[in-house]
Every structure is written in C-alpha cells, then in structure tokens.
Amino acid sequence: MTRPTPYIPALRFDWLTRFYDPILRATLKEEPLKRRLVEQVGLRSGQRVLDLGCGTATLTIMLARACPEAEIVGLDGDPRALAIGRDKVARAGLRVELHEGIAQEAPFPPASFDRVVSSLVFHHLDTDAKRAALARARDLLRPGGELHVLDWGRAGSTLMRLAFLSVQLLDGFRTTGDNVRGRLPALIAEAGFEGVAETHRARTMFGVMSLYRATRP
Template identity: 45%
Template sequence: MAHHPQDHDYVPAMGKDRLLPFYDLCTWLLGVGRIHRRLVELAAIEPGQRVLEIGCGPGGLVIRVQRTHPDAEVVGLDPDPLALAKARRKAARAGLTVRFDQGKAGDLPYPDESFDRVLSSFMLHHLDGEEKRRAMAEVRRVLRPGGQLHVVDVAGHHHGRFAHKMQRSELLRDNAGDGIPDLVREAGFTDVRTGERGRLHTTFYRATR
C-alpha cells in the first residue's frame, strides 16, 4: 500500500488531517451537493430499507439520504475518526439519526445480506487495486439479493488532456475507461450499468447483487 500522510493506512477526507475544516467549503464550491442529490435519486431508496455509505467522510451524502428518506435506516462507514466526529456533529445538529461506524470498506463490520443499498461517492479512487477488489467483495456480501450498489466517482471514458491526467495518476488510473464496471463484474455483481456523466468528470454506476 502506498505511504499516506501522517502514516495513516487510509487517505484522510482532504488528504491531510489539518485540511478537514475546509472540506465542506471545498465540496460546496465544487458543486458536490448536486452530484450527491443525483446519486440519491438514482438509488431509488424505499421506506424501511437499510442504506450504507462506504467511505462517508464528514457525512454529506448520508445526511442527505436521511433527510430525503427519513423512513430509511442509514449507516455511514469511514476509517477516519476525525471525519466521523465531524459527521456525527452535523447529524446531531440536524436532528438526524444516522449511525456512523469506524471501519474500512474491505472489512465491513456487518452481517451477510444486511443492506438494501450501498453507496460510494468519490471513494474508490482512494483505494489501490487490491483494496478495491476486497471492498467490492465485501459490498456484495452485505447486500441482500436484489440489493444495489450505486457509485459515483471521477471515472469513465474521457478524452484529451483529462484522459492523459487520469492515466498518469496512481489514484485515478484504475477508474479510467471501464475500470469500475469491470471491477464490479469481477466481484460477481449482475446488471452492471454505466449511467450518466456529471460534473467534475464523474460517472454514475449501478450494479445488482
């Protein structure tokens, strides 16, 4: 695994712990909220369903899910205790009952077939190839039959300067082209779909357990 700042065995939400206070401002300026809103729409969450976000960071997406679907049971997982503390404070201020757990996508602390939806937003490109494969195997394990994985990330087919940038980036290279749908199929998912492209060179994906 690559060496990360401050000897973490994960990539902090903003790359470095000291930048975490600027996370919400940066995501707002980049329009990430609109991307999250679309991901929630595409996930088509139903009342009573259990929803997990892997790599939830400071909680922007899971808090949006809980606001939009108050009858769903929503869980956010992240390895970063500082990001989770920030997420818990935000959820408490909003009066929301999101559950936050510390852990990694490649070793999910949940029983088999315990979720209806798993969401991933701008997280997969933080993992190396082996970590991605472990994460997808774990996601498939915790999804119920018929459950869905919904992903948005800097990924997909791009041209010109940005395509070259993706190929040069250790973090983004695996996401280029059909990297994510190939990864998901390899984990045993079916009905793998590449959806629309969004802001920030993102692509949306869906797959069924």
C-alpha cells in the same frame, strides 16, 4: 514503529479534512451529483442502506432526508471526518448511525443491507483494495440489493484527462488510475455484481464524474 494509516484521508492530509466540505462545495458539482445519486438509490421506507466511506456525512444526511423511514448507516476509516459528520448529523436532528471502520472489512453481518452507496471513495483505494471493498459490499447486500457508486470515471477526452492530473497529483496515481481508465465497471462485475451500468457522466473542472449502478444477484 507507527503503522501506515489504512485509508487515505478525504483531501490526502489530515490537516485538510476540516476544509473538505467547503472545498468540495466550491470546486465540484457536489450538490447536483449527490442529489442525482440519492434519486438513483430510490430508498424506500424500511430499507437499510450503507454509505461506504461516508466521510463528513454529506451524502448520508441527504439519504436520511430523502427517506426518514429508512435505516441509514455510514462507515468511514477516518475519525476526524466522522467527528465532523457526527456534528452535522446532530445539528440536522437526524437518526443516522456512523461507524469507524475500513471498507474492505466493514463490520456488519452478511446480507444485512438493501443498498450500498459510495461517493468519491474508490479513487482512494488501490486495485486490490477496490476488489476487497467491492467483494465486501457484495456480501453485505441482500440478494437483489443494489450498489450505487459516484466517483471519478473514464476521462473520454484529452481535456478531461489533463484536468484529472490535478486529482492524481493530490490523491496519487496508484489509486486513481483504474478510475480514469474506466475500469470501475469491470471491477464491479468481477466482484460478482450483475447489470453493471454507468448511468450518468458529468464533466467538472477536475475531470469526469461517473455514476454507476449494479445489482447483487
């Protein structure tokens, strides 16, 4: 019997993963949103950051470029996305570690990161998996460390709610419902983070993308 894959691939189906980068570039405000996220993370020399669900490592590479003296680690469940990411990292000539693993069980020592960053991953997780991944992120952060999340957020209007149906049809209603109902901040707070804030909202052709920040007490 084959076990179900413990993650949803970037575009739901394995065969679409190789088209993920060009599709994202063409359809979402990927570059400006990820740039804003990198600015918000504000990495400093010597800090250690985990990109949780790094996929094809676009954000991971942006973080490494923003602060080459920081230690950048990426984790993703999908070996196909990681293979694309490793190739991009090698071509960019950057020092970045990419690991295969599941966010809820991220295999790093407690309190070993200054920042945990995640982009477009939480809408792939059902509520229990979101809770488990957030609890793991909290444990991996040092006291005072920060969580920064970019993902689909509260729709806020009928137009944005309707636009988001296309994402829900692709990625599933079970995993995306918390996002569009605006429940991510509450889930982050429930996992033991403080100062949870939505710092930015951007309307896109598929719905609202939100940027969040929170601190591990």
